[in-house]
Every structure is written in structure tokens, then in C-alpha cells.
Amino acid sequence: MSYRPTIVAFLCNWCAYTGADLAGTSRLRYAPNIRIIRVMCSGRIEPTFILKAFQQGADGVLICGCHPGDCHYQEGNYKCLRRFKLIQKYVDQMGIEKDRLQLEWISASEGRQFAELVNNMTKTLLILGPSKIKSSLEVEHLKQ
Amino acid sequence: MEEPRIGVYICWCGTNIAKMVDVEAVSAEVGKLPHVVLAKNYKYMCSDPGQELIVKDIHGHQLNRVVVAACSPRIHELTFRKAVEKAGINPYLFEMANIREQDSWVHTDRTEATSKAIDLVVAAIRRVQFHEPLQKRSVNVDPATLIIGGGISGMVAALEIANAGKKVYLIEKTGRLGGHVIKFDLTFPHLSSARQMIRPILQRVENHPNIDVFLNTEIRDVTGYIGNFKTTIRINETESTELRFGNIIAAVGLKPFDPSKIEEYGYGKFPDVITSMEFEEMLGTGQVLTKYGKEPRNIAIIHCVGSRNKKYHEYCSRTCCMVALKFVHQIRASLPSANIFEIYADMRAYGKGHEEFYALTTHKQIIFLMYDQQERLPVISQADRNDNCNMVIRMNEKLSGESIEVPVDMVILMVNMEAHENVKEVVHAIGVSLCGNQFFIEKHPKLDPVATTTGGVYIVGTCQGPKDIPDSVSQARAAAARILATIATGSVAVEVTTASTNEKLCCGCQTCVKVCPYSAISYNEEKRSSEVNEVLCKGCGTCGSACPAGAITSKHFTDRQILAEIEGIMSMSFKGV
Numbered sequence: 001m002s003y004r005p006t007i008v009a010f011l012c013n014w015c016a017y018t019g020a021d022l023a024g025t026s027r028l029r030y031a032p033n034i035r036i037i038r039v040m041c042s043g044r045i046e047p048t049f050i051l052k053a054f055q056q057g058a059d060g061v062l063i064c065g066c067h068p069g070d071c072h073y074q075e076g077n078y079k080c081l082r083r084f085k086l087i088q089k090y091v092d093q094m095g096i097e098k099d100r101l102q103l104e105w106i107s108a109s110e111g112r113q114f115a116e117l118v119n120n121m122t123k124t125l126l127i128l129g130p131s132k133i134k135s136s137l138e139v140e141h142l143k144q
Numbered sequence: 145m146e147e148p149r150i151g152v153y154i155c156w157c158g159t160n161i162a163k164m165v166d167v168e169a170v171s172a173e174v175g176k177l178p179h180v181v182l183a184k185n186y187k188y189m190c191s192d193p194g195q196e197l198i199v200k201d202i203h204g205h206q207l208n209r210v211v212v213a214a215c216s217p218r219i220h221e222l223t224f225r226k227a228v229e230k231a232g233i234n235p236y237l238f239e240m241a242n243i244r245e246q247d248s249w250v251h252t253d254r255t256e257a258t259s260k261a262i263d264l265v266v267a268a269i270r271r272v273q274f275h276e277p278l279q280k281r282s283v284n285v286d287p288a289t290l291i292i293g294g295g296i297s298g299m300v301a302a303l304e305i306a307n308a309g310k311k312v313y314l315i316e317k318t319g320r321l322g323g324h325v326i327k328f329d330l331t332f333p334h335l336s337s338a339r340q341m342i343r344p345i346l347q348r349v350e351n352h353p354n355i356d357v358f359l360n361t362e363i364r365d366v367t368g369y370i371g372n373f374k375t376t377i378r379i380n381e382t383e384s385t386e387l388r389f390g391n392i393i394a395a396v397g398l399k400p401f402d403p404s405k406i407e408e409y410g411y412g413k414f415p416d417v418i419t420s421m422e423f424e425e426m427l428g429t430g431q432v433l434t435k436y437g438k439e440p441r442n443i444a445i446i447h448c449v450g451s452r453n454k455k456y457h458e459y460c461s462r463t464c465c466m467v468a469l470k471f472v473h474q475i476r477a478s479l480p481s482a483n484i485f486e487i488y489a490d491m492r493a494y495g496k497g498h499e500e501f502y503a504l505t506t507h508k509q510i511i512f513l514m515y516d517q518q519e520r521l522p523v524i525s526q527a528d529r530n531d532n533c534n535m536v537i538r539m540n541e542k543l544s545g546e547s548i549e550v551p552v553d554m555v556i557l558m559v560n561m562e563a564h565e566n567v568k569e570v571v572h573a574i575g576v577s578l579c580g581n582q583f584f585i586e587k588h589p590k591l592d593p594v595a596t597t598t599g600g601v602y603i604v605g606t607c608q609g610p611k612d613i614p615d616s617v618s619q620a621r622a623a624a625a626r627i628l629a630t631i632a633t634g635s636v637a638v639e640v641t642t643a644s645t646n647e648k649l650c651c652g653c654q655t656c657v658k659v660c661p662y663s664a665i666s667y668n669e670e671k672r673s674s675e676v677n678e679v680l681c682k683g684c685g686t687c688g689s690a691c692p693a694g695a696i697t698s699k700h701f702t703d704r705q706i707l708a709e710i711e712g713i714m715s716m717s718f719k720g721v
Contacts, residue, residue, distance in 0.1 A: 008713060013218075014577065014597065018585075021216045024245030032256035035263055035713045036246050038217070039701055040641070043659075044685030052707050056714035072575060073684035074661040083689070109580035115250070 005125030007034040007118070008053035009062040012042045014072035015107050016064030022111030030115040031122040034062070042066070043076025047087045050101060054091065057134040060100045060125045064114070067105040077105070096133055099124050148179040148273045151207040152265060153198060155189035155214035157244055164248035166258040170213070173716075174265050179273060181205050190220050195227040202231035209233075209275065211268045213241035213261060218597070219588060234277030236640075236700060241268040263713050270712030274705045282635040283679070285371040286390035287311060289627055292363065292570060295323020296342060296613060297605025297620040298395035299349045304624035306354035310631055313387050314349065315361040315377060321346050323397055329427035331613060332466040333501035335473055366392065366573045369682070370600030371636050375573070391600045391627040392574055394584060395620065396567060398606040401450035401457070401560035408521040409449065409557055416440070416534055417524060417555045419449075420467055427471075432478050432554075434534065439479060440553035442533055445471055447488040450560035452517050457560050459581055461610045464558040465492045469505040471556060476508050484510040485550055487539065489517035495612065513550065514542040524555060561610040574601050583609045594623045599638070602626060641700035642681035643688055647673040649695035656687035656696055 011017040017038050023030065039045055042065025053061045063084060065077040084103045092098040102121055106114050154171045156162035167185040175183035182205060188194050189212055201207055210228050214220060217240040225235035241264040251257040287310050291298045294316030302312045320326075326346070328338035349355055358377055361384075366375045371390045378384060400421045403411040411417050415435035418426070426432060434440050445468045450456040465488070472484055491512075493502040506512075515522055522539035533551035541548050563582035571578055575598040577585045584603040587595040594602050602623035605616040630636050643665075645656075650673040656665045657674060664680035665687060667673075674695070676687075688698035 006714075008710060017216075018218065018577065021218060021242075021245040024216075024247075024249035027249055029252055030250055032247075032251040032253060032260055035260065035267070036242070037267075037706065037709055037713070038242075039685065039706070040698075041684035041686060044689050044698060044701055046689040046703065048703065049706055049710065052710045053714070056710060058714065070572075073682060073686065076661070076684050076686045079659060079686055079690070108577040108585060 003126070003130050004033055005059040005122055005130070006057065007060045007062055007121060007125070008058040009034055009036045009064065010039055010042070010045045010049060011036055011106075012065045012072070012076070013038055013040045015066035015070060015105075016042070016114070018108035019064075019106040019110045019114045022109065023115045024111075026111045028111055028115040030118040033122060034118050041071070041073045041076035042080035043071075043073065045080055045083070047083065047090070050087055050091070054096055054100075054131065054133050055137060057131070059128070059131045060102070060121055062117070062121055063101075063103045064106045064117075065103075067107055070107060094133070095136075096131060097128055099128060100131060146208060148209050149181045149205065149207050150179050150209040150211060150269060150272060151198065151201050151205065152180055152183040152211045152269060153189050153194075153213070154183070154185040154243075154261075154265070155194070155212065156185060156187045157214060157248075158187065161214070161244050161248045164251060164254055164257045165243055165261045166254065169258055170261050170265060173262050174269060177266065177269055179209075180269060181207060189214050190223055195223070195230075198224070198227050199231040202228065202233055207233070208237060209272045210238045211241065211265065211272055212238070213243045213265045213268065215244040216242045216246070236278040237272065237275050239268040239272040239275065241265045259716070263716050266716050267709045267712030270708040270715075271705050274702065274708050275700070278640045278699055280637050281640050281678070282637050283369070283371045284635050285630050285633070286373075286388055287631045288313060288387075288389040289391045289393065290315070290373065290375070290387060290389040291393045291395060292574075293317075293323070293395035293397055293605070293607070294321040294349075294357070294359075295395060295397045295605060296325045296345070297397070297616040298323075298393065299345050300617050301393050301395065301604055301620035301624045302349055302355050303345065303352065304621050305627060306352045308628050310354060310628065312355045313358065313389060314355055315358045315363065317360070317362055319359050321349060321357065321359075324421075325613060327421065327428075328424050330470060330474060332470040333495075333497040335470065363570070363573050366575075369638060371630070371638070373600065391602070391630065393602045393604055393620075393623050393627070394570060394574060394576065394607055395603075395605045396564060396570055396607045398561045398610070399564050401562050403449050403557045403559055405456065406449065406521065408523045409446070409555070410524045411557060414524060414526070414535055414555070416553060417557065419557050419559045420464065420471075421559065423471065423556045427474055432475060434553055438553070440482060440534075442483045442485070442550075442552045443475055443479075443554045443556065444485040444487055444537055444550060444552045445556045445558060446522060447486070447558045448517055448560075449557040450562070452489060457562060457581065459610070460492065461561045462492070463561070463610060463612045466495070466498055466501065466612070468556075468558050469502060472505050472508050472510055484508070485513055485537075485552070486510055487513045487515060487522055487537065487550070489515060495614075513539065513548070515539050516542050524552075527551065561606060563607070567607065574598065576601055576603065583607065594619055594626065599636070600630075639683050641683040641698070642678045643676045643683065643685065644678075644697050644699060645674045645676055646695045646697070647671055649693050650674055651693045651695070653692060655690050655692065659686050659690045661686070
């Protein structure tokens with residue numbers, strides 16, 4: 001089977017998820033290899049969720065929230081940004097290339113930008129190749 | 145926990161989903177999963193028979209969890225929550241998978257779209273097993289309403305609510321009520337006076353015992369939630385009274401496009417190139433004269449200025465064509481022998497009485513010239529000294545295919561209606577979103593064009609999109625009716641997906657207290673634990689992800705639920721190599 005990168009995305013309800021919905025209502029086309037999980041605010045996204053997605057075999061994890069200053073909950077996106085910087089360092093140290101984890105701001109009107117983002121990230125992941133983290137975890141498990 | 149008995153329903157949405165997703169295959173595949181009692185597909189799940197199907201199955205098969213895969217939860221989550229509630233199940237024991245906006249509408253490969261739908265439904269099935277019943281909370285509704293904007297929409301809404309005996313705070317940024325309409329001379333298509341129409345409304349608003357009007361007033365920040373908002377208004381840029389109210393109507397209107405951005409028209413350079421708004425004012429004086437005080441012999445009216453052009457605004461302003469035709473009648477009345485040129489891109493006469501008005505106007509001895517908005521705009525230049533006119537318009541006339549010159553003494557630019565730049569302040573204060581054209585986004589484009597995704601906040605008039613007076617008034621009255629309904633009920637259901645703390649796990653670090661943007665968390669020294677004030681909590685979940693001890697649960701977005709969703713997504717076809 002040829003490599004098809006898998007993206008797990010966490011989108012905030014108010015801007016990014018609505019923007020992704022707009023891509024749909026505008027009938028824009030983007031790569032089908034993304035699965036979206038809705039959270040109320042990007043500030044809700046825990047490191048555990050990101051690691052879980054990688055552990056389960058995701059080749060990339062995408063986080064989208066409201067643009068700076070536009071957060072529905074005032075400042076959740078800033079907290080998300082801070083956590084993102086830390087977790088990106090962490091995944092890098094775990095052997096997950098840091099481009100596999102991306103954070104972008106998508107407003108409720110940016111359906112086009114969302115579609116482009118998915119396509120661009122897919123291209124990046126095609127170049128990076130499949131994530132090795134899941135198979136290496138499985139080997140560790142067998143040793144035990 | 146009782147054993148989950150899940151019913152799964154895949155919606156066709158007519159052909160919207162079924163064309164791209166093999167709904168039969170999805171229901172067959174997910175029907176095999178543990179705890180799934182039944183998996184069905186149906187043409188329109190949101191229809192009455194669709195909802196009835198769920199209710200019947202809940203009774204007939206003792207379901208205790210329901211998953212619907214259909215459109216975005218932003219559209220029908222509430223519909224289905226109500227349906228399961230009707231059958232006696234807690235509305236939160238329900239989950240939706242978005243297989244339309246985020247699947248069938250964005251993909252072109254049926255196999256891929258189908259396997260994506262399966263993954264999303266599996267994720268919802270895994271997630272719903274960890275859902276917990278949440279008890280509805282309701283709060284009392286303060287019967288006062290805040291209306292932002294004193295144009296025709298804001299005033300009509302204010303009267304509607306005030307006449308029902310309820311208090312209205314009407315705040316207006318400028319020094320007078322009336323908005324744009326008070327500057328108009330006549331209205332289309334009946335050519336009746338705008339002032340005669342709006343003056344009585346204005347007087348009633350100003351003298352109404354239930355309406356407090358605040359002029360030169362702005363709002364910075366609104367706190368609270370549906371039923372219980374408050375703000376401190378600023379009159380003449382100084383802090384002023386605190387207002388409390390249960391609902392908000394935004395009626396902030398729009399502003400005319402600045403045509404000096406379009407070089408071809410020379411606005412600002414030629415004194416007799418004026419905007420439609422400036423011409424309205426001129427009509428108010430009763431005379432049509434050039435800047436030099438002469439009667440113009442040749443008048444051109446250029447349509448779509450700043451509209452329907454990717455360089456400026458892609459959307460149609462909806463009213464300008466009819467206003468341009470109205471101008472013809474007014475010019476003809478005062479200058480019977482003048483040449484009038486309607487330079488248009490397309491004539492849009494969609495409304496009640498508009499096509500008839502258009503037909504009537506064509507009998508006024510005017511010349512219609514068509515230009516191609518996408519190709520080349522007409523260009524206005526100074527006439528030669530020997531020419532018998534003030535300016536010349538050079539244009540490609542689309543219907544004849546010829547390049548022509550039109551002599552003119554006055555040009556009226558039918559300017560686009562665009563959003564105010566400073567609208568962002570209001571947007572932040574009341575928590576609504578803007579579309580790409582900076583208009584306020586409604587809750588549902590068809591079924592709920594007056595509400596927003598923020599409870600208790602309504603949008604009326606042109607801040608939601610360009611519209612004429614009757615459309616603005618309808619929207620204003622609709623919002624007023626919605627608000628009066630919640631006031632009459634006296635209470636309204638509020639968000640229950642708040643955070644809660646577990647005293648036993650809380651280590652007392654107070655990280656949550658610091659991250660909460662609503663000051664909803666406080667530290668109880670006696671119990672040595674953080675506590676959430678559920679009335680203030682808006683359920684963003686930031687505290688839940690910050691808590692190092694795992695002591696905070698973000699209800700309905702718990703760690704367990706989201707992790708199950710991730711596992712579900714990755715469990716079927718959506719695997720790596």
C-alpha cells in the first residue's frame with residue numbers, strides 16, 4: 001500500500017471549526033487524509049491529545065485556533081501557543097520531526113486558507129514519509 | 145456505568161452526503177462494532193420522520209446513547225439533542241459526526257470520503273460511550289435589552305420591545321438617531337419620502353418611556369452571559385453608567401465605500417464626480433446643480449462602484465441598482481431636458497415591485513449603457529475646452545461592442561455598502577464572528593439569520609450584510625420577537641459544559657485560578673482545593689488542560705472522551721502504512 005499521510009486535527013469550535021465548515025459550504029476541495037476533532041477552545045488542547053494521536057499512528061497533528069486577539073474565550077489561543085512551543089520541542093526530542101506538529105490560526109471566514117493548509121501539510125508529510133513512532137512503540141511492546 | 149446501547153444514524157442529506165459517501169457501507173461497517181445495537185441510514189435525519197425514527201428506536205431497543213452522522217454539529221446538534229431528550233435520554237448522551245461540511249462536500253473520491261466517514265462515525269461511537277448525563281441549568285432573564293446602533297433597524301427593534309412594556313437601552317455612536325435613512329430623500333420603488341417615514345419613528349423612540357437613548361456613546365466591553373449581561377457605557381469618551389440587560393441587538397450598520405480608491409473615476413479630483421450619498425444630500429436641498437451652480441445638461445450614473453469586483457468587494461450591495469433608478473425619476477422631475485446615462489454592469493431588480501419599477505424607469509428617456517465590470521471600468525477625464533461638456537467618460541459599451549465617449553457635467557457613483565472598520569470593537573465586546581467581508585455572521589444562513597452563536601446576541605440590519613429598508617425592518621422585528629419570547633419565558637437554559645474540580649485530586653497549586661479568563665475559579669483555603677463558579681464559567685477548558693494534577697474535568701470535553709475519539713479515528717481504515 002502506498003504511503004498516505006494521516007493527519008489528526010484539533011480545531012476550536014468558534015473560529016477554526018467554523019472555517020473548516022465554510023470550506024465545505026464553499027465546496028472547496030482538499031486532501032481527504034485529515035480527521036478533525038472539535039474542542040471548544042484551542043486552550044483545551046492537552047499535550048496528551050497530541051501524543052496520543054502520534055502514538056496511535058498519526059503522521060501529523062494539526063492544531064487550529066482563532067487568530068491572536070480573536071479568541072472567543074479572550075486568550076485561550078495564547079495559552080495554546082505557549083504550550084505548542086513546548087510540546088513541539090518535546091516531540092522533536094522523542095524523534096518526531098517537528099514539522100509533523102503544526103499550529104495555524106484560522107478564522108471563521110478562512111475556509112480557503114484551511115483547505116490550502118491541509119493540502120500544504122499533506123505535501124510536507126509526503127516528503128517526511130511515514131511517522132516511525134507507532135512502529136517503534138510496537139517493537140518496544142514486543143520486547144516486554 | 146450501565147452497558148452502552150448505542151443507536152447510530154447515517155444521514156444522506158438528500159444527495160449532499162449520499163452522493164459522495166456510501167451511507168449503506170458506513171452503516172453496515174459501524175453496525176458491527178461493540179455496543180452498537182443498530183446502525184441505520186436515512187434520507188433526512190433532521191426531518192420530523194428522521195427524528196421520530198430515533199425516538200422510536202430509543203423506546204423499542206432500549207438505547208441509552210445515540211450517534212448521528214450528518215451535517216456540522218454547529219447546525220443540528222441541538223435538534224438531535226432535543227430529539228433524544230424527547231425520548232427520555234439525557235441530551236448529552238448524544239454525539240454527532242460531521243460527514244457533510246468536513247467530508248462529502250470537500251472530497252471528490254467516493255472511496256476516500258466513505259472511509260473518512262467510517263472513521264468519524266467510529267470516533268463518535270467511541271466517544272459517546274464516555275458521555276455523562278449533564279443536568280440543564282437555567283438562569284433568569286433580565287427583561288432589559290441593549291441595542292447598539294440607532295439607525296432604522298435599531299430604532300424599529302427598540303420600539304417593538306418597548307411597546308411590549310420592556311426596557312430598552314439604545315446606544316448610538318454619533319450625536320443623532322436615524323442612521324443613513326434620515327439622509328435619504330425618497331425611497332424606492334414607491335418614491336415615498338424617507339424623512340416622512342423615519343421622523344415619526346424617531347419621535348416615538350425619543351419620547352418612549354421604556355427607551356433610554358444614549359447618544360455619542362460607545363461600549364468597550366460586555367461581561368456576563370445570556371439573560372445577565374452588563375456593560376459600562378462611555379458617553380463622550382468618559383466612563384459612565386453601568387447597564388444591566390438580558391439580551392443584545394447589534395444594529396451597527398455600515399458605511400459607504402470610498403470611491404477615491406478607484407483611479408478611473410477621479411473622485412476627489414473632479415468636483416462634479418459625487419457619490420450616491422452626496423447626491424441624496426443634494427436632492428434634499430431641492431436642486432440639482434454642479435459645483436459651479438449650473439444646471440447639468442448631461443448626467444451619468446455609474447453602477448457597482450466598489451461592488452462585484454475582486455479588487456474592491458466581490459459581493460453585490462443589493463440596493464444600488466434601485467437607488468440609481470430612483471435618481472432617474474428625481475433628476476427627470478427637476479431637469480426635464482437633461483440627458484441621463486445609466487452606466488451599469490448588470491441590472492438587479494430582484495425585490496417586490498423592483499422589476500416593475502425598472503420597466504417604468506425605462507420610459508423616462510434615459511440611455512442605458514452597459515460596461516463589463518470584470519474587463520475594464522469606464523474612465524472619467526476632463527473635457528477639452530471646445531467640448532460642450534464638463535467631463536468625458538470613455539468606455540467599452542458591452543452590448544454594441546463599441547468604444548464610446550459620453551459627455552457629462554455630473555457623475556453620480558453608486559457606491560458599495562461596506563462594513564465599518566471599527567466594527568471589531570463591537571465584535572469583541574459582544575462575542576460574535578465576522579465573515580470575510582467583515583459582516584457579522586449569523587447563527588444559520590437560512591434558518592436563523594438573526595441570532596448568533598453567542599446566546600442572547602442578535603444581529604439586525606446591514607451589519608449582517610447589505611440590505612434594503614424592508615429587509616432591515618423585518619430582521620429588526622424578528623430579533624425583537626425572539627427576545628420578547630425569552631423575556632416572556634423568564635428563564636433561559638445556559639451552558640452546562642463547564643469545568644468542575646475534584647477536591648481529592650487538587651494539589652492546591654492554583655494554576656487554574658491564574659489561567660481562567662473569567663475569574664471563575666477561586667481557591668478555597670479551608671478545603672485546600674480550587675472551586676469553579678459555574679455561572680461564570682464559559683466552558684473553554686483551558687483550566688482542564690493546565691491542571692497538573694488532572695483534578696479538573698471539562699464537562700463534555702473530558703480527557704477520556706477526547707482520547708476515545710482519537711482512538712476511534714485511528715482504529716479503522718485511517719491507519720499509517
